[in-house]
Amino acid sequence: MTSTRPTEAESPLDALPDLWRSLREAGPVTYDEAHGQWRVVDHQGVSAVLADPGACSSDLTPITPAQQDFETFLQGNFFGMDPPEHRTLRTLVSQAFTPGVVQGLEPRIEAVCARLLEGVADRDRFDLVDTLAHPLPIGVIAELLGIPADDQGLFQEWAAALFGGGRLGGSLDMADLERALEAIAPAVREMNGYVLDHIRHRRAHPGGDLTSGLLTAEVDGARPADEEIVGFVGLLLVAGHITTVLLGNAVVTFDRHPGTLVALRGNPGRLPDAVEEVLRRLPPFPEPGRRTTRPVVLGGHEIPADTLLMVHLGAANRDPSRFNDPDVLDVTRSSHPHPAFGHGIHFCFGAPPARLEARIALHMPMERFPTLAVPSYDDITYQNPAVSVGVRHLPIVVTRP
Template sequence: MVASEQLTQTPSVLDVLPDRWQSLRAAGPVGYDDAQGVWRVVGYADVAAVLADPVTYSSDLSPIAPTQQDFEAFRQGNFVGMDPPEHRKLRTLVSQAFTPRVVHGLAPRIEAVCARLLDAVADRDRFDVVDALAYPLPIIVIAELLGVPAGDHRLFQEWASTLFSGDQLGEAPDMADLERALEAIAPTVREMNDYVLGHIRHRRAHPGDDLTSKLLTAEVDGVRLRDQEIVGFVALLLVAGHITTTALLGNALVTFDRHPGTLGVLRDDPGKVPDAVEEVLRWLPPFPELGRRTARPVVLSGHEIPPDSLLMVHLGAANRDPARFTAPEAFDVTRSPNPHLTFGHGIHFCFGAPLARLEARIALNLLLNRFCSIVVPSHDDITFQNPSVIVGVRHLPVEVTRP
């Protein structure tokens, strides 16, 4: 039985999610979900407008979200959940150390790590591409960038698995579910905070040429980051920074397999790989929803929304809005331009986007060079993450042939 026949009989996350996003759009660009008590924003224009207006739509959810002591410590340097002017200060400081030149300079090291990881499976015709490449590659790269021992990458992987697995959550979690989940993963957050704080203190005493050392000396208007603020950012980059690339690579290979001929097109014209990466990002955003809080009363697409309301902004649905994309339900690796919203929009545009894109391009090019074919022998053997947290695969067995 061919893979397409199996997929017809066994709907997967990759089938269910697009149908759900389409159903959300069919209900209108903005709507209230009575069951979960949230506003859902799904139209491209409205999603972009919300993300571009941090004054009206706050990223600080603390007034309406469950709290937990260990997460409060983590939040101090996590500018993803901050509004101006605090957001500007931290982002400006971090930008001094994490420059485009720094990211571009990582390319040779990314290529070397990719090659070493694939060398480790050189004698195998079947392997789990997540375990072999998609997980370790970005963890090793980010650990080296931060000056953290790359030998601890299994520990970082365990943290990410706990924080993003969503094992404590159903498909439609409510506040009670979130509170239970926070309590369940609090020990992991505590361990992560302690580890990163120890690393920062070590770097204060023994500075190097790594990103952490540069963060310690970065300043704006004479102000430098405090240790706990650096903890939040380093932990964010170490954990969230690698999981995006892991999901992107896994999603790419699964999607290519479901669209026969795609790898051949990219092998014949490697110049299309960057466009293919963007189309995978549009097609399956790793984090398909973002939360925002209304800071004041607002009218959005004719709906009056009171202050301190929770909005769930659906990137996955917006990325397939026919009002913005031609043939949005078609996967097209030649699509250009591709103004998807997967990395956000406005002041909170994903800080790690350039690194994730670079890692994905290099890894895919190396896979194309190494293997004549990369096939998912059975989609029933794929293990998916909980899509209410992250869209990606935990395990992806592939079969390969070499020249």
């Protein structure tokens, strides 16, 4: 699995280190006047903000546009909640989404991955995202929820609508965000209706799937409402999108560093560290937002209440005060204190399955294809960086034994 790309080939992802370095050089905390928001970019500051839900709330609804179709979607989205509601709902979900459930996903992931790769068994060129990176996590999520196989394509359509970012500019802007919410509202409305029907069907006909498990979860005599389960399904789609972006980023990163995949083929036990290194270098969701609940002092600046803070994971993950040679790809790093999956109470519950899917989905092609390369960076299309950092379409060429 080697790269045939010339080292001078260009990719928009190559420009990110310079951008993130310039953000750090401007100071650990700066005000973005154009977008009316504060930006935190150093590793220490980012970690502190993410670890303080009391002062830096994940609930952005008081300062962001409202959209009716998202009301149901947000009820179970504990990523956007603060304690005690966050703790209650996450505890409920944890009763059904146990480590045992995650561990049991491995044979499912392998089976789905093998089926998808068989679909291109007679081709030496295909789009890695369309073929594997997008359908793999969505298929696993849908199967986990007990969604009929014939309906799983709907989840791929909804995920594409949610994360397309076609109506957003390159940075978060409230006017752009309002237009984007309106644009994807029909997909959210359709998904809400489908998932609610599925939940009600499982109430009448419980099975061994995650949906049925969520219906019986209980904390202090309380069980999640149907609408809260809908929001949790939305979070699962977010977790699936992390895998989609991570796989594409890994292949591009390894292709840009000739010899990396050869080394990993010789020592596949390094794949988990390699996945973490890709996450550190290219966090899928690079700039989550927080809302100040009271006046706070960050980096010597006094920031008023109800102000939007953008915590820049991309810049923090290249902070030289925290990482040695931060711009160097080192798949042997054994310490990864990066916050790509979040930090504190909002650490992504989907991190274990995302890591598992990435490891399997990288290892299986390594076994099947003696070489895998990106033939032309001109043919790649990229995600909107306001939504996620990564590729949307990734044509590759492979050889077979």
